[in-house]
Amino acid sequence: xxxxxxxxxxxxxxxxxxxxxxxxxxxxxxxxxxxxxxxxxxxxxxxxxxxxxxxxxxxxxxxxxxxxxxxxxxxxxxxxxxxxxxxxxxxxxxxxxxxxxxxxxxxxxxxxxxxxxxxxxxxxxxxxxxxxxxxxxxxxxxxxxxxxxxxxxxxxxxxxxxxxxxxxxxxxxxxxxxxxxxxxxxxxxxxxxxxxxxxxxxxxxxxxxxxxxxxxxxxxxxxxxxxxxxxxxxxxxxxxxxxxxxxxxxxxxxxxxxxxxxxxxxxxxxxxxxxxxxxxxxxxxxxxxxxxxxxxxxxxxxxxxxxxxxxxxxxxxxxxxxxxxxxxxxxxxxxx
Amino acid sequence: xxxxxxxxxxxxxxxxxxxxxxxxxxxxxxxxxxxxxxxxxxxxxxxxxxxxxxxxxxxxxxxxxxxxxxxxxxxxxxxxxxxxxxxxxxxxxxxxxxxxxxxxxxxxxxxxxxxxxxxxxxxxxxxxxxxxxxxxxxxxxxxxxxxxxxxxxxxxxxxxxxxxxxxxxxxxxxxxxxxxxxxxxxxxxxxxxxxxxxxxxxxxxxxxxxxxxxxxxxxxxxxxxxxxxxxxxxxxxxxxxxxxxxxxxxxxxxxxxxxxxxxxxxxxxxxxxxxxxxxxxxxxxxxxxxxxxxxxxxxxxxxxxxxxxxxxxxxxxxxxxxxxxxxxxxxxxxxxxxxxxxxxxxxxxxxxxxxxxxxxxxxxxxxxxxxxxxxxxxxxxxxxxxxxxxxxxxxxxxxxxxxxxxxxxxxxxxxxxxxxxxxxxxxxxxxxxxxxxxxxxxxxxxxxxxxxxxxxxxxxxxxxxxxxxxxxxxxxxxxxxxxxxxxxxxxxxxxxxxxxxxxxxxxxxxxxxxxxxxxxxxxxxxxxxxxxxxxx
Ligand SMILES: Cc1cc2nc3c(=O)[nH]c(=O)nc-3n(C[C@H](O)[C@H](O)[C@H](O)COP(=O)(O)OP(=O)(O)OC[C@H]3O[C@@H](n4cnc5c(N)ncnc54)[C@H](O)[C@@H]3O)c2cc1C
Ligand code: SF4
Ligand code: SF4
Numbered sequence: 001x002x003x004x005x006x007x008x009x010x011x012x013x014x015x016x017x018x019x020x021x022x023x024x025x026x027x028x029x030x031x032x033x034x035x036x037x038x039x040x041x042x043x044x045x046x047x048x049x050x051x052x053x054x055x056x057x058x059x060x061x062x063x064x065x066x067x068x069x070x071x072x073x074x075x076x077x078x079x080x081x082x083x084x085x086x087x088x089x090x091x092x093x094x095x096x097x098x099x100x101x102x103x104x105x106x107x108x109x110x111x112x113x114x115x116x117x118x119x120x121x122x123x124x125x126x127x128x129x130x131x132x133x134x135x136x137x138x139x140x141x142x143x144x145x146x147x148x149x150x151x152x153x154x155x156x157x158x159x160x161x162x163x164x165x166x167x168x169x170x171x172x173x174x175x176x177x178x179x180x181x182x183x184x185x186x187x188x189x190x191x192x193x194x195x196x197x198x199x200x201x202x203x204x205x206x207x208x209x210x211x212x213x214x215x216x217x218x219x220x221x222x223x224x225x226x227x228x229x230x231x232x233x234x235x236x237x238x239x240x241x242x243x244x245x246x247x248x249x250x251x252x253x254x255x256x257x258x259x260x261x262x263x264x265x266x267x268x269x270x271x272x273x274x275x276x277x278x279x280x281x282x283x284x285x286x287x288x289x290x291x292x293x294x295x296x297x298x299x300x301x302x303x304x305x306x307x308x309x310x311x312x313x314x315x316x317x318x319x320x321x322x323x324x325x326x327x328x329x330x331x332x333x334x335x336x
Numbered sequence: 337x338x339x340x341x342x343x344x345x346x347x348x349x350x351x352x353x354x355x356x357x358x359x360x361x362x363x364x365x366x367x368x369x370x371x372x373x374x375x376x377x378x379x380x381x382x383x384x385x386x387x388x389x390x391x392x393x394x395x396x397x398x399x400x401x402x403x404x405x406x407x408x409x410x411x412x413x414x415x416x417x418x419x420x421x422x423x424x425x426x427x428x429x430x431x432x433x434x435x436x437x438x439x440x441x442x443x444x445x446x447x448x449x450x451x452x453x454x455x456x457x458x459x460x461x462x463x464x465x466x467x468x469x470x471x472x473x474x475x476x477x478x479x480x481x482x483x484x485x486x487x488x489x490x491x492x493x494x495x496x497x498x499x500x501x502x503x504x505x506x507x508x509x510x511x512x513x514x515x516x517x518x519x520x521x522x523x524x525x526x527x528x529x530x531x532x533x534x535x536x537x538x539x540x541x542x543x544x545x546x547x548x549x550x551x552x553x554x555x556x557x558x559x560x561x562x563x564x565x566x567x568x569x570x571x572x573x574x575x576x577x578x579x580x581x582x583x584x585x586x587x588x589x590x591x592x593x594x595x596x597x598x599x600x601x602x603x604x605x606x607x608x609x610x611x612x613x614x615x616x617x618x619x620x621x622x623x624x625x626x627x628x629x630x631x632x633x634x635x636x637x638x639x640x641x642x643x644x645x646x647x648x649x650x651x652x653x654x655x656x657x658x659x660x661x662x663x664x665x666x667x668x669x670x671x672x673x674x675x676x677x678x679x680x681x682x683x684x685x686x687x688x689x690x691x692x693x694x695x696x697x698x699x700x701x702x703x704x705x706x707x708x709x710x711x712x713x714x715x716x717x718x719x720x721x722x723x724x725x726x727x728x729x730x731x732x733x734x735x736x737x738x739x740x741x742x743x744x745x746x747x748x749x750x751x752x753x754x755x756x757x758x759x760x761x762x763x764x765x766x767x768x769x770x771x772x773x774x775x776x777x778x779x780x781x782x783x784x785x786x787x788x789x790x791x792x793x794x795x796x797x798x799x800x801x802x803x804x805x806x807x808x809x810x811x812x813x814x815x816x817x818x819x820x821x822x823x824x825x826x827x828x829x830x831x832x833x834x835x836x837x838x839x840x841x842x843x844x845x846x847x848x849x850x851x852x853x854x855x856x857x858x859x860x861x862x863x864x865x866x867x868x869x870x871x872x
Pocket of ligand 1: 421422456457458459460461462463464467468478498499519520521522524525526527528529530531532533534535536537581582583585586587588724725733834867870
C-alpha cells in the first residue's frame with residue numbers, strides 16, 4: 001500500500017525516472033535563452049530514455065549553467081545536477097584539463113596544511129579572490145575583526161574541477177577535507193562546492209556566503225523596501241527547503257524584493273555555459289539579466305555574488321552593491 | 337451509434353466461456369492485463385496511427401532549408417518528443433522545427449502542403465492520447481514562441497505568443513500585478529495547446545474555460561495563410577480554431593483577458609459521499625457563492641470539496657449565506673466521522689491506514705509555507721500542479737474524463753467511479769464546473785463542451801494512482817474505454833477525445849456533425865497534413 005506514496009524522502013533518482021513534467025524547464029535559464037527543449041533536462045532525459053547516448057546529449061550537458069534551479073522543483077527527486085556532472089566527467093577531454101588534474105595530483109603529495117587558528121573558515125570563490133578589498137571587508141564583517149582565516153587555493157581547483165567534470169584525485173580531496181574536518185563552521189562562496197561539501201561532510205556546519213552575510217544584523221539593517229535582493233542561485237538551490245524560509249524571513253522583516261519566481265526559485269542573473277565559465281567564449285547573458293529586472297519597481301540592487309554584480313551593473317541603471325558593502329564602517333564593520 | 341455494454345453481466349459471461357481463465361476479476365487481471373470485459377464487441381482505435389512512410393521527405397527538407405528554416409534531424413532533438421504526458425503513445429518525427437515566428441510557420445506549412453508531409457504541433461505535450469506525438473513528419477515545437485508581446489493594464493488584456501506556458505505568462509503578468517483568468521492547473525500547458533482543447537481551472541465555474549478568455553488570435557492556416565481572427569473578424573476561422581484540437585490552424589499569437597492579481601482564501605470541506613459533495617458544489621455554482629470550487633477525492637468515502645475566494649467580502653458573504661447549507665465537515669469533524677466509520681468496521685483498518693497516510697502526505701503539500709502568506713494561497717497553479725505531478729505523476733498517466741450537463745453529472749461520476757474501483761486499488765477523481773457563454777455556442781460545436789449543456793458543463797477526470805505498478809497498455813485502454821463508454825451512453829463529451837481515442841468521435845457527436853467538420857477540414861487543409869490522426 002505504501003508503494004503508492006511518492007514522498008520527498010525517496011532516494012535521488014536517475015534520468016530513467018523522469019516523467020517529462022517539464023517543471024524544471026520552466027526555471028531553466030538555458031531554456032529561457034534558447035527555447036530549445038533538447039538542451040533541457042526533460043529533453044535530454046526523454047531522449048536518453050529512448051536510446052540516445054551520452055554523446056548525443058553533449059550539447060545539453062555543456063550548455064547547462066549548473067544553477068541547480070531545476071532540482072528543488074523536480075517532483076521525481078531526480079539528481080539532475082549529479083547526472084549532468086557525471087555526463088561532463090564522461091565527456092570531458094580537453095588537454096588543459098590534464099594540467100588541472102596534474103596540479104591537483106602534485107598538491108596531493110604535499111604536506112597537509114597546518115591546523116587553522118580559528119574554528120570558522122571562509123572558502124572564497126575565484127571572483128572574491130580577484131577583489132581583495134571586498135574579501136578583506138567580508139573577513140572583517142564575518143570574522144570578528146580580522147581573525148577569520150581564508151582557505152588556501154586548493155578549493156579553487158576543486159571548484160574548477162567540479163564545474164568542468166575533471167576527476168579530483170582522491171588523495172587531494174582527502175587532504176582538503178582533512179583540513180575542513182577540524183572546523184566548526186565553513187562558509188563557502190561557490191554554491192557548487194557548497195553542494196559537494198554538504199555531501200562529503202554531512203555532519204559539518206556549512207553555509208553559503210550569502211546566507212552568512214544576510215544573517216548578519218548590520219547587513220540586514222542596510223536592506224530596504226526598494227531593494228532588489230539578488231540571491232546567488234547555486235547555494236540557494238543546494239539547500240532550498242531551509243533557505244526559502246531564511247529569505248522569506250528577510251522579506252517579511254525588510255520588505256525587499258527578491259529574484260524569486262512564483263515557484264520560489266532564484267532566477268539566475270547570469271546564464272553561462274561551460275566554455276563561457278572557463279573563459280573560452282564570451283558570455284551572453286544580457287537577456288537573462290534583463291528578465292531578472294523586468295517590471296521591477298526598485299531603487300537599488302543588492303547582490304551576493306560578484307559575477308552577478310558585474311552583469312547587473314552593465315545592464316541596469318540602478319546602483320548595484322554587494323551585501324558586504326551595505327555596512328559602511330570606514331574599513332571596520334559595526335559589530336552588534 | 338453502438339450500444340453501451342452492461343459491464344456487470346459481461347464479466348460473468350466472459351468467465352463462463354473458458355475454463356482457462358481464473359475465477360475472480362483481480363486474479364484475471366494478474367493473469368492477463370486486459371480488462372475482462374472492455375475489449376468486446378466495440379470498434380475502437382487502440383494503437384498509435386501508422387507511421388508516415390516518409391515519401392518526399394528529402395525534397396521537403398531541402399525546401400525548408402531553402403527558406404532558411406532550421407530543421408533538426410538528429411536523434412537528440414527528435415527523441416525529446418518521443419511521447420507525451422500520457423506515455424502510452426510513442427512515435428518519432430523525421431525532424432523537429434522550433435517555432436520562431438508566424439512567417440516561418442507559414443513557409444513550413446506551405447512546403448508541407450506541397451510535399452504532403454504531416455506536421456504535428458506541440459505545446460506542452462500534456463496530451464495523454466498521443467495527440468501531440470508525431471508519427472513521422474515534422475514536429476513543430478511551439479514553445480519556441482514564448483514571448484509576451486504587450487500587457488494592457490487598463491484594458492485588462494495581454495497579447496502573447498501562442499507557445500508560451502501559462503505559468504510563464506503568469507510570471508510576467510505578476511510583475512505588473514496582473515494575472516490570467518483561468519488556465520489548466522498544470523504549469524506546463526501552453527496557451528495555444530489549451531485554447532484548442534479547453535482549459536479548466538477551479539475558477540471555471542465562474543469564469544468559464546481558458547478558451548472562453550481568448551479575444552483574438554493570430555492563426556497560420558494549414559495552407560500557410562497568416563490570419564488575425566476574433567468573433568468579429570474572420571469569425572468562422574476563430575470559431576473553428578477555438579476548441580478545434582489544432583485542426584484548422586496553428587495559434588501563433590493570442591489576445592487574452594487578464595485581471596488584477598489576488599491571492600486566494602481557501603477552504604476545504606470533507607464528505608463521505610461523492611453524490612452529496614457534487615450536489616453541494618453545484619449549489620455553490622448555481623448561486624455564485626464562491627470564486628473557486630472543485631472536488632478532489634482521496635477515496636470513495638473521503639471526498640474533498642475545495643472552495644475559495646478572491647476577496648474578504650466574497651468570503652464573508654459565503655460564510656453568512658452559504659456555508660451552513662454545505663453538508664461537508666471541517667477537518668476535525670471529518671476525522672471523528674472516519675474514526676466512527678472504522679471503529680465499526682475493524683476489518684477495513686488497512687483502508688483507514690491508507691487514508692491516514694494519504695492525508696499526512698498530501699495535506700502539507702497544499703499548505704506549503706513558500707506559497708502561503710498570512711493564510712492566503714499565493715500561487716494556486718504552482719501548489720496544485722506541483723502536487724499533481726508529485727503524487728499522481730509518472731511516466732505513464734492515464735486520465736480519461738467525462739463531460740456532461742449539470743443534470744447528468746452525478747450519474748456520470750458515480751458510474752465512472754465504479755469503473756475505477758474495478759480497475760485500480762487507488763485513484764482520484766477531480767470534478768469541476770465550467771460556466772458556459774451562450775454567445776460562444778458556435779465555438780463549442782464538436783468540442784469538450786457537451787452539446788446538451790446549458791448554463792454549466794461539468795467535467796470529471798478519473799485518475800488512477802499507478803505508483804510503481806506496471807500495467808499493460810491494453811489494460812489502460814480497456815479502462816479508458818469503460819469510462820468513455822459511459823459518455824457515449826449519456827450523450828456527453830470528453831476533454832481528451834483525440835489521438836488514440838479518436839474512434840469515439842463519431843460515436844459521441846454523430847456522423848452529421850463529424851462529416852460537416854471533416855468537409856471544412858478538407859477545404860482548409862487539402863493534403864490533410866496538420867495534426868493528422870488527432871481527430872480525423
Ligand atoms: C498532469 C496533468 C494535469 C492536467 N491538468 C489539467 C487541468 O487542470 N485543466 C485542464 O484544462 N487540463 C489539464 N490537463 C490537460 C492539459 O493541460 C491540456 O491538454 C493542455 O491544455 C494542453 O496544453 P499543451 O500545451 O500541453 O498542449 P499539447 O498537448 O501540446 O497539444 C494539445 C493539442 O493542441 C495542438 N496544439 C498545441 N499547440 C498548438 C498551437 N499553438 N496551435 C494549434 N494547435 C496546437 C496539439 O497538436 C494537440 O493536438 C492536464 C494534463 C496533465 C497531463
Ligand atoms: S542546472 Fe540550471 S541550467 Fe542546468 S538544467 Fe538545471 S536549471 Fe537548467
Ligand atoms: S522536473 Fe524532474 S521529472 Fe519533471 S521533467 Fe524535469 S527532470 Fe523530469
